[in-house]
Amino acid sequence: MKDNEILDKTRTMVIDAIAQNMNLYGITPSAGRLYGLLFYSDKPLTLDEMKEELGMSKTSMSTSVRSLLDLNMVEKVWVKGERKDLYTIKEDWYQCFFDYFTIKWRTAITMNGTAMEKSISKLKELIANPETSDEVREQALLDLKKLEDRIDYYDWQNRLIDSFETKEILDFIPIEKKKE
CATH class of the missing domain: 1.10.287 (Helix Hairpins)
Incomplete structure (x- = not known):
């Protein structure tokens, strides 16, 4: 197995665990996977980037982001020159x-x-x-x-x-x- 494959596999394991765990607390698995994606992202992501990465519909993505925003788990951030909304996780767990x-x-x-x-x-x-x-x-x-x-x-x-x-x-x- 190549190094990149091992890295991807470890990330997927954690993202899947986060999604299952969040489901226990009433957060959809798709919102949990979104949170995991943002956790591993080195930069804030747009809805389109998240949609593309997770293969979710725009509606499902919007709903997931909104529920994570409502729970103060993610935040909207501003980046100079970027017109689209960007999101990142809140680092203070x-x-x-x-x-x-x-x-x-x-x-x-x-x-x-x-x-x-x-x-x-x-x-x-x-x-x-x-x-x-x-x-x-x-x-x-x-x-x-x-x-x-x-x-x-x-x-x-x-x-x-x-x-x-x-x-x-x-x-x-x-x-x-x-x-x-």
Whole structure:
């Protein structure tokens, strides 16, 4: 096997792993491959260059770039004399991790928390209603307890996310390993 083939094979292995891993987090494999391509690129790339390299449609390429931009994993860069948009990965992987999880977790917490708060309100009305049967009231009280416990969990998650955003988490788990 020639040196170039070995180099290409090692890159493909990593790009495939990144694509599969990102799929676990709800990012399409094509966006994962795009991220891998940008990771190995020595320069920012245009949509056309990425499309040509990966053999993806322009629509799929645009969607992938947009999702990576939304997650702060890639950024648009300006190069003097270049008219087309250019993209590159954000080099700070720690910040990408923080951004990704804070974006995804906050969305889930907000969605679930809102639904639970509305349910808690309705359950309290149901419990307070004198016409509610004892059986339904008992079940509503159990549901209320479950939801209130879950709200406490979401409060903890929000505080964890806050520690990511402020980087306070790094006081407990520093980026650099402690020397033994």
